[in-house]
Structure formats: C-alpha cells, structure tokens
Amino acid sequence: MTKLFVMGMGPGDLGLVAPNATKALDICTDWVAYGYYLELLGELSQGKTFHDLPLGEEIGRARLALTLAAKGKPTALISSGDIGIYAMATLVFELLDQQLQGNENHPEWLDVEIEVIPGISAxxxxxxxxxxxxxxxxxxxxxxxxxxxxxxxxxxxxxxxxxxxxxxxxxxxxxxxxxxxxxxxxxxxxxxxxxxxxxxxxxxxxxxxxxxxxxxxxxxxxxxxxxxxxxxxxxxxxxxxxxxxxxxxxxxxxxxxx
CATH class of the missing domain: 3.30.950.10 (Tetrapyrrole methylase, C-terminal domain)
Structure with missing residues (x-):
C-alpha cells in the first residue's frame, strides 16, 4: 500500500519544518503543492518531481495527490503552515468520503495509506x-x-x-x-x-x-x-x-x- 503524506511545511523558515515532515519529504518521489511553497522548501526539493497547480486548483491538487499515491508513487501533498488549518487536508478526506458514498469513480483511492503531519501555523x-x-x-x-x-x-x-x-x-x-x-x-x-x-x-x-x-x-x-x-x-x-x-x-x- 502506497502512502500519501498530507503535510504542513510550517510558515516558511526551513528550520521550522517538523522533523517528521522532513523525513516524509525525503521518502516521497512526488510533491504536490502550490509552486511558491515548493520554492520555499529549497534545498530539500532536489531530485523530486514537482506537481505545481495554481491557486484556485485545490480540488485538482487533492485529486492528483490521491491518484499519484494510488499509482504507487510515494507522494507528499504540501501546504504552508498546518495543512489541517484552512488547508488541503480536509479536501483529501472530503474526496474519500465522496468515494465511499459512491459519488466518485476512483476506488483505487481507498487503497492509499494516508498520514497527516502537522506543521506550525501562521x-x-x-x-x-x-x-x-x-x-x-x-x-x-x-x-x-x-x-x-x-x-x-x-x-x-x-x-x-x-x-x-x-x-x-x-x-x-x-x-x-x-x-x-x-x-x-x-x-x-x-x-x-x-x-x-x-x-x-x-x-x-x-x-x-x-x-x-x-x-x-x-x-x-x-x-x-x-x-x-x-x-x-x-x-x-x-x-x-x-x-x-x-x-x-x-x-x-x-x-x-x-
């Protein structure tokens, strides 16, 4: 079962990225985020495949992260601050909820193991x-x-x-x-x-x-x-x-x- 890490990278200073988030970022081959957040991660991003979706494409970002993980790619869905506070974590679980209700056609999402990693909020x-x-x-x-x-x-x-x-x-x-x-x-x-x-x-x-x-x-x-x-x-x-x-x-x- 491939893992999707749903994580907050903190407010921007690399020194404030939580150790568990740093470990997960290293494990993941694919990072999904708004491009500016990827830039802030700087040196941690070497060798990673970026999936940069613009502001306003939050639903697409969550769908893409679930789909990449379902295809066997260890994936990080990244937000600034804490991803559970006004951020992307809720969308992941809303999409899973919709799948469980039969309103989505992505049964493969249900085989993805999800770990939410908190971050320091603004x-x-x-x-x-x-x-x-x-x-x-x-x-x-x-x-x-x-x-x-x-x-x-x-x-x-x-x-x-x-x-x-x-x-x-x-x-x-x-x-x-x-x-x-x-x-x-x-x-x-x-x-x-x-x-x-x-x-x-x-x-x-x-x-x-x-x-x-x-x-x-x-x-x-x-x-x-x-x-x-x-x-x-x-x-x-x-x-x-x-x-x-x-x-x-x-x-x-x-x-x-x-």
Missing amino acids: MQAGASRVGASLGHDFCTVSLSDLLTPWETIDKRIHAAGAGDFVISFYNPVSKKRDWQLNHARDVLLQYRPANTPVMIGRQLTRPDEEITITTLGELDANAVDMFTMVTVGNSESKHIVNKDQHWLYTPRGYSKKL
Whole structure:
C-alpha cells in the first residue's frame, strides 16, 4: 500500500519544518503543492518531481495527490503552515468520503495509506514573534467568503467578540476583497477598547517578514495584503516595550498568584 503524506511545511523558515515532515519529504518521489511553497522548501526539493497547480486548483491538487499515491508513487501533498488549518487536508478526506458514498469513480483511492503531519501555523509563528499573544483562549476566523457565506463569518466575528477571544484572522484581504477586515474591526470595537493591541504579520518567518504592532482602533485594511495574518488581542492583552523590543502578550491570570 502506497502512502500519501498530507503535510504542513510550517510558515516558511526551513528550520521550522517538523522533523517528521522532513523525513516524509525525503521518502516521497512526488510533491504536490502550490509552486511558491515548493520554492520555499529549497534545498530539500532536489531530485523530486514537482506537481505545481495554481491557486484556485485545490480540488485538482487533492485529486492528483490521491491518484499519484494510488499509482504507487510515494507522494507528499504540501501546504504552508498546518495543512489541517484552512488547508488541503480536509479536501483529501472530503474526496474519500465522496468515494465511499459512491459519488466518485476512483476506488483505487481507498487503497492509499494516508498520514497527516502537522506543521506550525501562521498564528503560532506570529505569536512567537511578538511574545505570547495566544496566552489565553483564542480562535481563528477566515475572512474569505469564497467558501463560507459572509453572514456566517459575520456571526462568528460577533460571537468571538462577545466571548472576548483573542482572534487570528486568516485571509484578511485579497485582490478582489478589501472591506471585510475593516468591518471585522468595527464589529470588535463594539466589544473591546480601541487601544486593544493588534499584530500584523506579513510573510512570517520568511526573508521579507514584516511585523507591526498597532491597535484595534488604528487597524486598517490598507496595511494588509494576502500574505498577512492579523491577530487581535482580547480586552486584557498588553503591548509592552523593553528597550527596543516590543512584546504583545495575553495574561492568563497569574497576577493573582505573583
């Protein structure tokens, strides 16, 4: 039985690729991914066969990975960050589910052994860069309404605001979608103060990384692009400065024991 490794490569820094992912990448002859992620893997990719499908071809990418593995080729399906968070892992299992229901005509997929390997997510990488922004209860919300109705997303933003969660926004803007982040800001201002700290992390852990700590009141979609993740603190999150170092942390309540 041939194996399909469904893996997250982390945020971009080769030093943050998990050891199990590195081993799997070495085993696999065929790598399936968006081309930019293959480029980031650099020296690890020597001698591998690339299958580069562009953005928007996620379903095709998952189908191809399953088919290659079914043909006996050890295959890696690769996403940045953690492949189980807003990424390709769910598509693999949706396709298998469809096959089991008789809605696909690829019985060979059911003979593929699948191993999912986690990776460090963008929100974790961002949190590490600024200190401990995810130190207490947090959630993630994707602002892309490509697959999820905006009414559902809006409801989740309100719920996260009311629950006082630290919120990491994935897919905050795109070339065709630039208003949702500012709407999310305005919703959260109903639940927490304008001076709530916010981290804007662009190209996290990559050579052109840019990190800004601002406030909820000053957050603006014009400062964000599709390679950016935004984390909004909760009502207790703090931005502190020590010499030239800026830190953002969310206390858990240990002050009562100090």
